[in-house]
Amino acid sequence: MSETERKENEEQKAGEEEEENLVPNPQPGEGGTPEPTPEDDREPRSDAEEVNADGPSTDVFEEAETQADLPEEAEPLREPQRKENVGNSTATVKVVLVPEGHVMTVAFAIGLSIQELKRHLASELRVPAEVLQISLDGRVVEEHQSLMELGVRPHSSTRMEMCSVDPNTHPLRPVRPPEHDNMPDVLTVRVQTGEGVFEEVVVEIERPRQQKVFLGGYKHLLTGAEYHHAAVQTLPKKRPDRGVVVFSRDTQTVELKSQIQQCAVDVSTQMTGIGCYMSCMKDKLLTPGTYITADEYHDRRLKAVIRLQSYVRRWLAQQEVNGLRRDRDNRLAWLELQEQRRKEEKEEQLRDRRQRWMNPQKxxxxxxxxxxxxxxxxxxxxxxxxxxxxxxxxxxxxxxxxxxxxxxxxxxxxxxxxxxxxxxKTVKNFLDKSAAPHQWRAGDGRLIEMDTLHTIRARELKELYNNINLSAVSQEERLQVLMTLKHTVREHRCQLTQDIVDLIDREVDLMTRGVKAASLEGLRKRISTLFLQFVKAPAFNPEAARLLKVPQNPSKLKNNMFLCRACDRYLHATNFSSTASACHSNQCRDCTGLDNIARSRNDLSCYKSILRRLRADELKINDEAKIPFLLQVEDLRYLVEVIWASRSALHGSNDLYSLVLVRWERHRDWSPWNCILLSKEETSAHLEVEDVHKAYESTFIRRVQHKHMLARRHFSQISTMSEYLDSPPPAALGNQLVSMPITMTTGKQATNSTPSSAH
Incomplete structure (x- = not known):
């Protein structure tokens, strides 16, 4: 007989004995407290997971005994017996975790599938159900099979093995602590349901998280069954917190204890004597040294401590000096780097200016x-x-x-x-924009493009225009392009298309006569120019309507057309340069540029760079800055030339390419009355100043405040800037009153004006 069959026979015998001796007869103790039930002399089962019937807690026995031993008068309190079918019957399933060997015991309905058993075990082991694999007798069972199909009988027990498909990521470990492994999870209790009729019930034990306190109960006089109070089945009540920390007397006292220790080994010294000889070959001759007193010893220790302290202080001083030296070197390196960066920036400006001189484009x-x-x-x-x-x-x-x-x-x-x-370049950009598909951002951030009939039409016209302007082409290719162009423009009947067709016929006639390409250059230029007019017409290319500066609807031109006083032409508003002081100037851009070339010959590129840097710096500090974007180049030129005299306020540098407008008080928003003109080297030091009234002299502060007053007076006349005016500071108000001219008045008026001035 194999070892497995022998174990199964032993388990069957132990189960029969357990069913016969399941219900104990506890004897009550004194004072109504039940006495513990003595252990039976039954033989234990072979498996480590199953123990004797006295293993479970008293609550389980009480539940079984309550159903079996209740008297006749307690009959109405019984729950009605429900007739269960075979599929709803339960069986004890022992699952062995491979390879650890731990055993899990569960009560499971035999009509349920192996997949539901996996889900239950997965929730207990806290692993995904997909990684579990259950086998019976060395054969892997399918998930759709039930325990009844595998041959498990109602109220019986079976043994299965379970392993993890991915043991590295999801190992199988029992959740229950090891100290509870010696107690069973499921018991089969035999209950008498009638005269001579017994029924086996599978009871699953729920382990309490903490030990319950026995609170007493009562005992049946005839059968001897014990009934506990309902409080045994509930959690104990917590003692209310009084909000005061209480300590016992034992923690507040000190316990003294004296104990004598004795060495475990006795030590003795053997000397040479009568009848005993001790060899002196290994003896050492020791010479006593100089006696050192306690004062000498402590003095020597003090000198050693002083020497150690001197060494440590020297090391600390060296570390401090090295740190200062590193800071100095870093500072010098940073200054050198800043100076090199400024030199490179200056050289870059000179190279850019020289390049603009040699090859002007704008x-x-x-x-x-x-x-x-x-x-x-x-x-x-x-x-x-x-x-x-x-x-x-x-x-x-x-x-x-x-x-x-x-x-x-x-x-x-x-x-x-x-x-x-x-x-x-302008024509190329116009054609590219008109032929580009419509783009927008989707909700997930993707860029979506869409082609319409108009964009496809614009793309065809763009390709045709590029083919017309090709110079190095053969005669056959040129004739094919001209025929394509002729068929394209014939779709629309107008004077422009008729002129294009006539020019195409003329070029084709001259090419057939053998005229050279150099002689046809002017004719081809006329065809290209007329076809460009065809492409820019919204009637032939609808996508060109959104790119034209002048709208095609005459009603929209009524409010956006202005008269140029220099050339006496009505032009669109985009042809005029706007400033903060006025909506539009009296001269268009072309007339303004021509007048500048003929008379003043000013270059505003340096002021544009100052304004560009000002806007970039303010955007870094405040995203909602508005005043720097209201100012135009002419306004900034007035602020730099008239208010600040094109010089740095600190050192008087007059290089416009190195000057920057920054905040006077850095905690307030930038404005013409809260700014100062400094060089790029002075800007970093000024922006670190917390309070300008403590960092600068009063004379310099009054001079800056006077310039702020002039800027406030000039820009307050602009309607768009007036809404951003704030009340002047008290110091500036005092300077403004002091700087007012004194008028000659009578004595009475002078007497009345004196307090107001002082005020």
């Missing part, structure tokens, strides 16, 4: 050229006026005028070339 570049030309002309004229007189002076001035004319013509040629290049 209107600001040509303004810079004319400003340099005007500066050179004034220097030459001043030199001529100071050194020459009479006819020589007139001749030199005439030569200077001829040189100026030559330079102006050279600048004009550069301007024409730049306009041609910029025109090609």
């Amino acid at each position: 209107r600001e570049d040509f303004n810079l050229l004319f400003q340099a030309l005007e500066k050179w002309r004034r220097e030459e004229e001043q030199e001529i006026n100071s050194t020459l007189k009479g006819a020589e002076r007139k001749a030199a001035l005439c030569g200077l005028l001829e040189q100026e004319t030559t330079l102006i013509s050279a600048i004009g040629r550069h301007h024409i070339a730049a306009q041609s290049n910029n025109f090609d």
Whole structure:
């Protein structure tokens, strides 16, 4: 007989004995307290998970005995017996956790599937149900099978093995502490339901989290069954917290105890004597040294401590000096880095300015050229006026005028070339924007693009325009492009399309006659220009309507058209430069640029850089800054030139490319009456000042406040800036009253005006 069969036979015998001797007969103790039930001399089961029937707590026995031993008068209190079918019958399932060998015992309905058993065990072991694998007799069972299909009988027991598919991530460990492993979780109780009729009931034991206190009960006089109070089945009441920390007397006293210790080993010394010889080969001769008194010993220790302290203090001093030296080196390196950065920035500005002189592309570049030309002309004229007189002076001035004319013509040629290049870029940007698909951001952040019939039409016209402007093409390709263009424009009947068709027919006729491509350059240019007008017309290209500056609806032009006093033309509002002091100027941009080239020849690029940096710095400090974005270049020029005289307020530096407008009091928002003009080197030191009234002298503070008063007076006349005006500080108000001119009045008026001035 194998070991497995022998164990099963032993389990069956132990189960039969347990069913026969299940109900104990406890004897009551004195004072109504039940006495503990003595252990039976029954033979224990072979499995470690199953113990004798006396193993479970008294509550389980009480429940079984209550159902079996109640008297006849307690019959109405019984719960009605429900007739269960075979599928709802329960069985004891012992699950062995592989490879640890722990056993879990559960009561499970035999009609339920293995999948539901997995879910129950997964919740107990706190692992996913998908990683569990259950096997019976070495064979893996399917999840859809039930215990009844596997041959498990009602109220019987079965043994299964369970392992984890992924033991590294989800190992199988029992949740119950090891000290509770010697007690069973499920018991099979035999209950008498009638005369000579017994029924086996599977009872699952719920373990309390804490030990319950026995509170007494009563005992049946005939059967000897014990009934406990209901409070035994509930959690004990907690003692209310009185809010006062209470200590016992034992924790407040000290217990003294004296105990004598005796060495475990006795030590003795053997000397040479009569009848006993001790060898002296290993003896050592010790010479007594100088006797050291306690004062000498403590003095030596004190000197050693002083020496150690001196060494430590020296080490600490060296560390402090090294730290100061590192800070100094870091500071010098930072200053050197800042100086190098400023030099590189200055060199970058000079390179950029030189590049703009040599290769001007924008209107600001040509303004810079004319400003340099005007500066050179004034220097030459001043030199001529100071050194020459009479006819020589007139001749030199005439030569200077001829040189100026030559330079102006050279600048004009550069301007024409730049306009041609910029025109090609403008046309390319216009075609790209009109042919681009519509884009918007979705809710999840993705960029969505959509093509419409209008964008597809614009893309076809863009490709056709690019093919027309190709120069290095063969005659056959050119004829094919012209035929495509002819069919495209014939869809719309108007004078523009008729002119394009006539020019196409003329070029085709000349090409068939063998005319060279160089002779057809002018004709091809006319075709390209007319087709560009065709592309820009909203009637032929609907996408061009949203890119045109002048709207096609005449009703929208009524409020956005203004008269230019210089060229006497009605132009759109976009052709005028707006400032904070006025909505639109009297001259359009072209007339303003022409007047600047002919007369003043000013370059505003330095003021644009100051305004650009001011806006960037204010955005870093305050996202809701508004005043810097209301100011235009002309307003900033007035603030720098008139108010601050184009010089740094501290050291008088007049290099506009190195000047910056920053806050005067850094805790207040920037405004023309809360700013100061400083160089880039002075800005970092000024922004670290907490209180300007403590950091600067009173004379300097009054001078700055006077400039703030002038800026407030100028910008208060602007309607868009007046709403941001705040009340002036008391110091500035006093300066304003003191700086007012004194008028001659009579004695009475002078007497009345004195208190107001003092006030």
